[in-house]
Each structure stands twice: as structure tokens, then as C-alpha cells.
Amino acid sequence: MSLSFYYLLVSQSSTKLAYTLYSMTIITFIYQTTQSATLASAVTIVSVVSQLIGGSTVPLIMQKYALKSILLISQIVQLIIYSFIVVALLTIPSPVNYILLFILLGTISFFDGWSNPSRNALIPAIVSKEKLVDANSILSTTSQSLQLLGWSIGGIVIVYLGHEKAILITIVLLLVSLLSLFLLKAKAAKDKKNRKGRLExxxxxxxxxxxxxxxxxxxxxxxxxxxxxxxxxxxxxxxxxxxxxxxxxxxxxxxxxxxxxxxxxxxxxxxxxxxxxxxxxxxxxxxxxxxxxxxxxxxxxxxxxxxxxxxxxxxxxxxxxxxxxxxxxxxxxxxxxxxxxxxxxxxxxxxxxxxxxxxxxxxxxxxxxxxxxxxxxxxxxxxxxxxxxxxxxxxxxxxxxxxxxxx
Structure with missing residues (x-):
């Protein structure tokens, strides 16, 4: 397996952990401060709808940028927004802050909608055809393991460190993911500029x-x-x-x-x-x-x-x-x-x-x-x-x- 595959593995692993921890943090924060199960469940609804919208724009983005570039843009934007969320969590809760928080959540999920298709499409570009089953099994097993780990320890992290520090850990994990993506090397794609119209x-x-x-x-x-x-x-x-x-x-x-x-x-x-x-x-x-x-x-x-x-x-x-x-x-x-x-x-x-x-x-x-x-x-x-x-x-x-x- 190429070194670039392991950089992709580290990037995906860090992102999975970050997303799990951030989801748990926001859900518990909203529930604890509002005592509203409806508002807490709205986090999932906003995330799913925003990912759908983001995912639907992926073909247009792929027409202009390489897969690695799309992943980098997605994660840099998410990193910036996570920093804004830390500020929002430190601010005294108010209706305006919750509206702002949901806007930030929706923006993160929109750009996360770019990540999965781009990451999965990148695998054949850095792994030989004979090693695809190996690569997919390693990525899938790691993903499942980290989801189990994330949901198991996420609550403990939030209870002992608090919401703000939990988001800071999320930011560190995203930085690790970004560094791995920078180190990753993928074959250059064919020039796609102006090849087809947007609708097509x-x-x-x-x-x-x-x-x-x-x-x-x-x-x-x-x-x-x-x-x-x-x-x-x-x-x-x-x-x-x-x-x-x-x-x-x-x-x-x-x-x-x-x-x-x-x-x-x-x-x-x-x-x-x-x-x-x-x-x-x-x-x-x-x-x-x-x-x-x-x-x-x-x-x-x-x-x-x-x-x-x-x-x-x-x-x-x-x-x-x-x-x-x-x-x-x-x-x-x-x-x-x-x-x-x-x-x-x-x-x-x-x-x-x-x-x-x-x-x-x-x-x-x-x-x-x-x-x-x-x-x-x-x-x-x-x-x-x-x-x-x-x-x-x-x-x-x-x-x-x-x-x-x-x-």
C-alpha cells in the first residue's frame, strides 16, 4: 500500500473522530442549556439537509478542482467555523446565539457533504486495482472502530473537560487531518476546465x-x-x-x-x-x-x-x-x-x-x-x-x- 493511502487513512480517522465529538458536544450543549429535545434533535436534521445540499454541488466543484484540493478546501473552511463555534459556546446563551449556532452547523455539514464522495473517489487514484479490497477493508474497519470509540468516550470527554475544550480537541484533530492531506500525493487528473456546462x-x-x-x-x-x-x-x-x-x-x-x-x-x-x-x-x-x-x-x-x-x-x-x-x-x-x-x-x-x-x-x-x-x-x-x-x-x-x- 502506498504512503499516500496511509496519509488518507490518518486524515479520514481524524475527521471521523472530530465529527463524532463535535456532534455529541453540540447536541449535549443545546439540550443542557435549553432542556429541549426538539432543538437537540434539530442538530441532526440541519446536518442531514445541509449535507444533502452540499453533496448535490460536488459534481460542479469536481469540474473545477482536483479531489485533494476539494478535501483541503472543505476541511479548512470547517476548521475556521469550528473556531467560531468555540466563541459561540463561550458567549452567554441567547436565542440569537442558537440561530447563529445552527447557521454554523449547517455550513459545516454543507462542506462535509463534499468530503465523503471526494475521499472515496480519491482511493483508486492512490491505490492499485489489485489492492482496492485491502484499502476499502482497512478504511471501513478503521471507520467503524473510531465510531465505536468516539461514541464511547465522547461523553466522558464532554463531562470532564466541558464543551469548549471538547471543540478545541475537535480543532486539533482537524489540524492533524489537514497535515495528512497536505502530505498526500495523488496522480494529477485530466484538465476539466470548461469541458461541460453546469447543467450537463x-x-x-x-x-x-x-x-x-x-x-x-x-x-x-x-x-x-x-x-x-x-x-x-x-x-x-x-x-x-x-x-x-x-x-x-x-x-x-x-x-x-x-x-x-x-x-x-x-x-x-x-x-x-x-x-x-x-x-x-x-x-x-x-x-x-x-x-x-x-x-x-x-x-x-x-x-x-x-x-x-x-x-x-x-x-x-x-x-x-x-x-x-x-x-x-x-x-x-x-x-x-x-x-x-x-x-x-x-x-x-x-x-x-x-x-x-x-x-x-x-x-x-x-x-x-x-x-x-x-x-x-x-x-x-x-x-x-x-x-x-x-x-x-x-x-x-x-x-x-x-x-x-x-x-
Whole structure:
């Protein structure tokens, strides 16, 4: 693996930790000072909407700037805004300050919407095709580990150091990320100046999402899976733990930790089997989907907490093998110049579908038994797998000789 990949890994790791800590800090600060759960939850809503808007502008930005430059601009702007947030937190709370705080939060999330598509599109530019599975598994495992670490220690940091110092730690983490990005070296992209108009540039990613012969199938599978994917948000898992398993919040924490532990284990497993996965990407995408769907269906009917915990841990490797194989398949199936546009459009669709799913799943949990919601999600995932089988394998048996360049 190239040195530039490890610089990207350090940058992503620092950013993930920073974003987790900053999210927890702002949510707890607003709740503690206002005692309003509505205002605290508005942090997530503002972040998601702003990321959607930011992500939709990525193709235009990619038309003018290199991927590394986009990441640097994004993080420099975020760093400046974090500094303003420190000042806002030190100011006596007032309605004006909360309005300013939400504006700053929205701006950070807007520029964060540039980061993920650009970072993921940068991977093939600094990693050889043969090492893509290794790279994706390392990045994914590290990301899951840091999310587990961040949410575990974030509260402790805020309690003992306070909100202002927590944001200062966030600023230090972003500085580390920036330094890593400066050291990273990526191949220069082709000159894209004035190549296409703005409208055509914006349309390119969406056309690839819906028209590309293989990636359109992947995107439709994702949409089906994401529609039931919100069963793992905190509120729904809490209801399942209490109503289906008959346990308290302590087991809610166990289930959440088991989920992250399973994904970390899965990332390590895929890394060890990277050569095999790289040779059979479509097979492992479908294996992961089918495996998770079966486990979710079983999970929906269990009553023993320990069995539920084991099932969640077992889902982790299957989720990871599907996601890592899918990421590699996408990176191999599309030109590097178009990858960022596709990822930006795909991320926008995924966020919209997931947001809609959160609402619908929430309504279903209130209207019907929570076990049914998990069963419904498992069946959706199974349907996605069957759809993928006929579209990616059966339909394309005729291109099996050609597929060696993709699989």
C-alpha cells in the first residue's frame, strides 16, 4: 500500500473522530442549556439537509478542482467555523446565539457533504486495482472502530473537560487531518476546465446512477436495503430490546456495541480474504445481502437476549463483506473521472431514502409489532438479493468472459 493511502487513512480517522465529538458536544450543549429535545434533535436534521445540499454541488466543484484540493478546501473552511463555534459556546446563551449556532452547523455539514464522495473517489487514484479490497477493508474497519470509540468516550470527554475544550480537541484533530492531506500525493487528473456546462455536469452523476448497466442495479439494491435499514437507529433498537427482548437500556447498549464489534470483525476478515473477495466481487455482494437478510429474519423472532446479541455480531462480517465488495465493484466499474460524480449522486439518493425510511419505520413501529418491522426489513433485504442475482449474475452470464475486468 502506498504512503499516500496511509496519509488518507490518518486524515479520514481524524475527521471521523472530530465529527463524532463535535456532534455529541453540540447536541449535549443545546439540550443542557435549553432542556429541549426538539432543538437537540434539530442538530441532526440541519446536518442531514445541509449535507444533502452540499453533496448535490460536488459534481460542479469536481469540474473545477482536483479531489485533494476539494478535501483541503472543505476541511479548512470547517476548521475556521469550528473556531467560531468555540466563541459561540463561550458567549452567554441567547436565542440569537442558537440561530447563529445552527447557521454554523449547517455550513459545516454543507462542506462535509463534499468530503465523503471526494475521499472515496480519491482511493483508486492512490491505490492499485489489485489492492482496492485491502484499502476499502482497512478504511471501513478503521471507520467503524473510531465510531465505536468516539461514541464511547465522547461523553466522558464532554463531562470532564466541558464543551469548549471538547471543540478545541475537535480543532486539533482537524489540524492533524489537514497535515495528512497536505502530505498526500495523488496522480494529477485530466484538465476539466470548461469541458461541460453546469447543467450537463450535474446530470452526469444521476445518469450514471440510473443508466449504467451494472451500477444502476447496485443503486436499486441499495435503495431497497436502505428502506429497511433504519431498524438499526437507536429509537427502533431500544423498542425492540424493551418489547421483544424484555430488557432495559443496558441491553440496548450491548446490542449497539455488538453491531460495531461485528462490523470491525468483518472488516478484519475481509482484509484477510482480500484476494478471494477481489476475484468474486458480485458473489460476495450477494452473499452478504442474503446472509444478513436471513439473520435479521431470525433476529425478529428470538426472545433470548444472548441469542439476539450473537446474531447481531454475526451480521457484522456479512454487512462488511457486502459493503467492501460493493465499494470495490463500483471503483472498478467506472472511470476515475466520473467516480466522484456518481458517488455524490448516489450519496444524495441514499440520504433521501434513508431519511424517508426513518419516518416510515418509525410509524410502523408505533402501528404494528416491532418484531414485524424487523421481519419486514429482513424480507426487503432478501428481495434485494434476489433482484441482484437476476440482474448481476443470471442476466450477465453472457458477459462472464468480459466480467473478469470488473470482478
Amino acid at each position: 455536469t450535474l446530470k452526469e452523476g444521476w445518469i450514471l446512477v440510473f443508466k449504467h448497466p451494472k451500477l444502476s442495479t447496485i443503486n436499486k439494491m441499495d435503495m431497497i436495503e436502505l428502506f429497511g435499514g433504519s431498524i438499526w437507529i437507536g429509537a427502533v433498537t431500544l423498542v425492540f430490546v424493551q418489547e421483544a427482548l424484555g430488557q432495559d437500556e443496558k441491553w440496548w447498549g450491548y446490542i449497539n456495541s455488538a453491531y460495531y464489534a461485528g462490523t470491525i470483525l468483518g472488516g478484519l476478515l475481509v482484509w484477510r480474504l482480500s484476494q478471494l473477495v477481489n476475484q468474486h466481487l458480485v458473489f460476495f455482494i450477494l452473499l452478504g445481502s442474503v446472509g444478513v437478510s436471513i439473520l435479521i429474519v431470525i433476529y425478529s423472532v428470538v426472545s433470548l437476549p444472548m441469542i439476539a446479541l450473537i446474531l447481531v455480531i454475526l451480521m457484522g462480517p456479512l454487512y462488511q463483506v457486502r459493503d467492501i465488495a460493493q465499494s470495490t465493484f463500483i471503483q472498478n466499474s467506472i472511470d476515475k473521472e466520473d467516480l466522484g460524480k456518481y458517488l455524490a449522486a448516489k450519496a444524495t439518493i441514499n440520504q433521501v431514502v434513508f431519511s424517508l425510511s426513518v419516518f416510515i419505520i418509525g410509524v410502523l413501529v408505533d402501528l404494528v409489532n416491532v418484531r414485524f418491522v424487523y421481519l419486514f426489513s429482513g424480507l426487503l433485504l432478501f428481495f434485494s438479493s434476489i433482484y441482484g442475482y437476476f440482474k448481476l449474475l443470471k442476466k450477465h452470464d453472457s458477459y462472464s468472459n468480459e466480467s473478469s475486468k470488473f470482478l
